[in-house]
Amino acid sequence: MGLGALGAFVGCRTSHVPTPNPTGVVETIFLIGDAGEPDPRLPATVLDSLAVQAAGVGSRGTILFLGDNIYPSGTADSSSVNYADVLRRLDAQIRTVPGGGTGIFLPGNHDWSDGGQGGFFGAATAADGLFIIRRQSRLIPRRPKNAGATVMMLPKGGCPGPVVVDRERVRLILLDSQWWLHNYIVRDSISDDPEHGCSTHTMGEITQAVRDSLKTTHPGQSVIVASHHPLRTGGPHGGYCGAFALFRRWANTSQDLLGKSYTLMRDSLNSALKTRPPLIYAAGHDHSLQVMLGRTSSYALVSGAGSIGKGECAARLRQSLYVGQATSGFMRLDFVPGDSVLLRVYRFDSHLEGEVYSRWLHDRK
C-alpha cells in the first residue's frame, strides 16, 4: 500500500480523466506518425486498434498520418522490385480509415526520398525527393480503401502549405515541414504553375499564410497545426538520448532540432504561431509519444510511434506532461462543444496496452 500510494503520488502510473459521453463528441482527430514500417512479422496492434476506434466514430473522425508514411525512401517507381512493399506499407494505413471518415497523410522526410540529411552525417542529397513526394501524393487517393472513405496527402504535390482544413469544431493547419529542410530542389516550374501549382513559394509567404490562417479561425474552433517535424521534442532529433546525442547537437543535420535549416524553420514558424497561438502543434519524427506544454502553442504533441519495433528513447523535459518511450501507439483528440478537447494516449508494448494517459486540453491564454 505504501509504495503503491507513493507510485501513484509521483505519477508513475497511468493517469486518466473522466471521458465525455460519445454522443457529445463533435469531432475526433487521431494522430499517428511514422507508421510507414508495419512489420508483417509483428502483430499489427497499433493500426488494428486505430482502425477499430476510427470505425467507432465514423464520419466525424479524421486520421492525421503525421509523415514518414513509407520507409525508407518514399514511393518507389512502379517498375521497382520493392514497389509491392511500398503499396503494402501504404495500404496498411489507408485501411484504418473507415467509411465516411477522412485520412490525411502529411509528408515526412522519408517520403521525400529520405530527405538528404546534410551536415556532418549527411551524404544523401535526395535529388529526386520532390519527384518522389509528388508520386506519393498522386498514389494515395488511388489506392483501394473502405467504401466512402476519403484519403489524401496534404499539402500535396511537394508544396509547403499551409493547407487549411475546416471542421465544425476544429481548424487544421497542415504544413510540409520537409520542404524547409530538404537538401535539394523543392521548387520547380510545376510548383510555380498559377493554376495547379503551390499557393506559397517562399518562407515569407508560408509564415504569412500561417498567420492569416490563425487569424481567420472561426469562433468556437480550436486550432491544430500539424507537420512531420516537431518544434520541440525530447527524442533523439531533439539532441537527447544515445551516445551520439551530444555530438548531434553540433553535427548540423537538417533533421535535428538544432540543425541550421531546422532552426530557421522553427524560428520562422514560432514567430508566425505566436501571433495567435494554436491549441496544439502536432508532429511525429521522433518515434515516441510525448505530451508537452508548448511555447507558441498551448500543447506540443509528438506522436511518432506508429510502427511497432521502431520505438525510441525520449527524455522527460521540464515541459513534458507525458512521455511514452520505446513504445508504439497513437493519440486521440475528442472535441466537445465549448472549448474543451480530450486528449487520450494509447500505447502498445510489453509494459502496457491501451489507454495510458488522458487530459482535458484548454487554450492556455
Next chain:
Amino acid sequence: MGIISRVRTRVGRRPVITALASLPFLSASTLGAQSRTELTRTLAAIASTPLGALTPTGPVMATSRDDTLLFGFRLQYGSRGLSDSQSLRAYGLTTNLQIQGGALVSGTLGYQQGSDGICADVSCDDHRLMAEVRYSNNLITTRPFLRVPFFTENDASGTAALQFGVGWAEKGFNERQHWTADVTVPLSLAVGQRVRVVPFLTPSFAFAWGTTDRQWSRGQRFLVGGGITTQEVGKWMGLTGLDLSFAFQRAFSPHGTTLGVTVSWMHVPLR
C-alpha cells in the same frame, strides 16, 4: 591518502583570476597553524569549499532545446560532523544558467560556520565565505533499459554527465585560504512521469590547494557523492521547475562525510 608535494613559491595577494590561471603550476609546503576542524589537510581544503561543504545535486533535468538560456536558483545546506560533537554547517545560494536545454553553468556563493566551541581562541574565525563555479553537461542518455517496480510506464533510463568545478574558500578555523578543482562524472537512473525520481552517484577526483601569503600546498583525493533527487516536485503546486535533493559527499577519511539537502528552481518559460 592525500598527497602533499612540496615546492616553495612566492605568491602575494593577487587577483582571483591570476590565482586561477596559475593553480596547476603551484604546489606546496606545509600548512600553517593547526586547523581547528582536525581534518586532514587535503580534506580540510575540500571541506571548506562548496565541493565538500555542500552536497552534489542530481543530473540537470533537460528542457526543450528551444529554451536558449534559462536561469534558476538553488538553495543548499550541508553538514559535516567532526569529533566531540562539533560540526561544520554550510549554506549555499547558487545561480544556474541552462543553455539550450542542456549544459548548466552554476555560480555558488556560500557560508560555512562551525558549531559553538569550535574555536578556542580569539584569533580563530569560526566561519568563512566560499564560492564555486561549475559547468555540467549531459553526455549520454540511454534507452530505457531497467524495469522498476511501481514505475510501470517506462523503464528507467540512465544518464552520464561530465562536470568541472572550481571552488574557493577564505581563511577560517585557523586554516588557510583554499582552492579546489574537480572533475565529476555524475551517473544516474531516472524513472517517473509527473515527478522524476533520480537516484544518482557522483564520483569525483579533486585537487585541493591551500595558501598563506607565501606558500602553497596541494593534495588530491577521490570523492564519492550520491543521493536522490525528485525533479518537478513543484508541479503539485503549479510551480514548474522545482526540484528537491537529498545527498551525501564522502571522502574516505575520518569525518569525511557531508550530508545535505538542496532545493532548486529553474524558470521554465511557458506560454
